Amino acid sequence: MKRILWTLSSVLAALGIAAAVLITLNLRGxxxxxxxxxxxxxxxxxxxxxxxxxxxxxxxxxxxxxxxxxxxxxxxxxxxxxxxxxxxxxxxxxxxxxxxxxxxxxxxxxxxxxxxxxxxxxxxxxxxxxxxxxxxxxxxxxxxxxxxxxxxxxxxxxxxxxxxxxxxxxxxxxxFAPGAPPTEPTQTAEYNRGAYLVSGLGHCTACHTPRNALGATSDTKAFTGGLIPVQNWYAPALNAAHEAGVKEWRTDDVVALLKTGVAPQGSVLGPMAEVVFRSTQYLTDADARAMAAYLQGLPQQDRKVPATVAAPPASAMARGGKVYEQQCAQCHGDQGQGESGAFPALAGNRAITLADPTNLVRVVLQGGYLPATAGNPRPHGMPPFQQTLSDEEVAAVATFVRNSWGNQAPGVGTIEVYRARERRGM
Incomplete structure (x- = not known):
């Protein structure tokens, strides 16, 4: 009986200590x-x-x-x-x-x-x-x-x-721990303003950082890209040139992307189009340049060069090429060159060759729509093909554009199209 009471007392004491620790941590600051x-x-x-x-x-x-x-x-x-x-x-x-x-x-x-x-x-x-x-x-x-x-x-x-x-x-x-505005003493006031806007009010890491099983992000993985839960769009890494990094861009082009949704190097789609439409197009020029300065100053990931990508089956390329010719070439060009100011080029487009093909498949299925902004009030859009193309055709045309005109990336399978169609995560 004494042993049972002692064990019970120990358990209650441990629970009390754990509760006290939780309360203390949740009240800090x-x-x-x-x-x-x-x-x-x-x-x-x-x-x-x-x-x-x-x-x-x-x-x-x-x-x-x-x-x-x-x-x-x-x-x-x-x-x-x-x-x-x-x-x-x-x-x-x-x-x-x-x-x-x-x-x-x-x-x-x-x-x-x-x-x-x-x-x-x-x-x-x-x-x-x-x-x-x-x-x-x-x-x-x-x-x-x-x-x-x-x-x-x-x-x-x-x-x-x-x-x-x-x-x-x-x-x-x-x-979670209460924080403070990020400040780098060795950086300029513009850079620190950008860090404040990007990391705080802009909460860019909420999408562009992977989450663990409990939905938390890690500062050590900030801006390294991640699949947005439930929405099933991939928010590409902002610190990697092969994804969405802008370190080598002209600052004016970064500002243009934030304020209009369009830059010479690319444009925004999916959830980011809504962010530009509702939020970043209203940035003052000074704040837009501050955010650009911070994003361009992010330490860059070391790109892990993948092994040689296996060539996709000839049958998939042939089928995808036929779909492209019938549905896509009239806007994006026979050689994927696009049309400046209207339709984005697919040749050399890093959004096309992301390791995760989710965004490409989602755009083919649901269409791609740029935000209407003061700097681009009547943007062109891409129609959805989810009612027109089968999963096999979507997989084939995605594989085709990822492996044509100098592009090289793993092919896309029907299971990836199915997951995107059903809005399921990978």
């Missing part, structure tokens, strides 16, 4: 909230907050299709279930009308709601924790200036145990 809100809103502060909210692309997630801006309710699919975005309008019952700027800052910086609940990291507070208090206050002032919308927040539909605060506490203890 937090200070008591002030009793009153000292923020004085001004038109200039609201205007600045509107700009910053665009850079953070806040409206994209916090606006449901057909709904009022920032009223929440959009369902965001994750590998762990569906997260519904919250109402950010100043409605006192359902929005943030009763919040203080300090409570909003705590949500941004610490990932904790007004009532103390831990927030699901689908809200990218692991990035927003780097946002300054001044910028957080500006965004809060802007949101408080919006029309109040009495739209009730929807419960998340997460699977157990991911829907529990205990699971969130463990996740945060393992993968």
């Amino acid at each position: 937090e200070e008591p909230l002030p009793a009153t809100d000292m923020l004085q809103s001004t038109p200039a502060l609201v205007q600045r907050g509107e700009y910053l909210s665009r850079i953070g692309n806040c409206m994209a997630c916090h606006t449901n299709q057909g709904g009022a801006p920032f009223a929440g309710g959009r369902g965001i699919e994750t590998p762990f279930g569906v997260v519904h975005s919250s109402n950010l309008t100043p409605d006192r019952a359902y929005g943030i009308g009763s919040w203080t700027s300090a409570e909003f800052w705590r949500a941004m910086h610490h990932g904790r709601s007004k009532d103390g609940r831990l927030l699901v990291p689908a809200f990218p507070y692991p990035n927003y924790t780097q946002v300054t208090r001044e910028d957080s206050d500006a965004i809060f002032a802007y949101l408080q200036s919006l029309p109040a919308v009495a739209e009730a927040n929807r419960e998340h539909a997460l699977r157990f145990p991911y829907n529990t605060q205990a699971a969130l506490a463990v996740w945060r203890a393992l993968f």
Whole structure:
């Protein structure tokens, strides 16, 4: 009996210590909230907050299709279930009308709601924790200036145990710590501004960094590329010339890509097209150049040269060539040369020869649409072929363009087309 009691006491003590450690880790850096809100809103502060909210692309997630801006309710699919975005309008019952700027800052910086609940990291507070208090206050002032919308927040539909605060506490203890704006003393002010925008408000690592089984990213793998969960688009590495690195580009071309979605070396499609449309096209010239300076200054990956790529079967190339001639050549050219200012070249296009062919297959299936921006108001688009081509034909034409006109990459199989069609991850 004594042994049982001793064992039980030991287990309870261990659980108590573990709980204390979790609580301590989840409260690190937090200070008591002030009793009153000292923020004085001004038109200039609201205007600045509107700009910053665009850079953070806040409206994209916090606006449901057909709904009022920032009223929440959009369902965001994750590998762990569906997260519904919250109402950010100043409605006192359902929005943030009763919040203080300090409570909003705590949500941004610490990932904790007004009532103390831990927030699901689908809200990218692991990035927003780097946002300054001044910028957080500006965004809060802007949101408080919006029309109040009495739209009730929807419960998340997460699977157990991911829907529990205990699971969130463990996740945060393992993968989250409050941060600060990134600063490199040896770099220029422009570079550091770019680092702040890219890593903080822009939260670029949220897509361009691989995630582990629990959905967390690692600083050591930042910008090395990754498959976006559920969306099944590959966000290419931003620190590799053979993927989406821009180190060797002209700075003006990087700025053009961020602000218009088009540059001489390529254009944006898929989720990045939405980012340009809703967010980066509104960058000031100075901020766009700062982001370009940072992205061009990223330490580059050492490219691992693959073994000689086996030539695809002649039958696949022949079938793919026939599909290309019938469906693609009229825009992209007989030699994959494209047409400047209208249709991208496929010859020498690094997006075509990525090791992961997901994006190419998705574009063939669903079409490719550039964002309409002030600098490119009427972009050309590519129609979808998912109702026209079979999986075998899509695989064949993808294999063909990846191995023609000097391109060289592994062929594409029907299973990869099936996965892309079904929006399943690799």
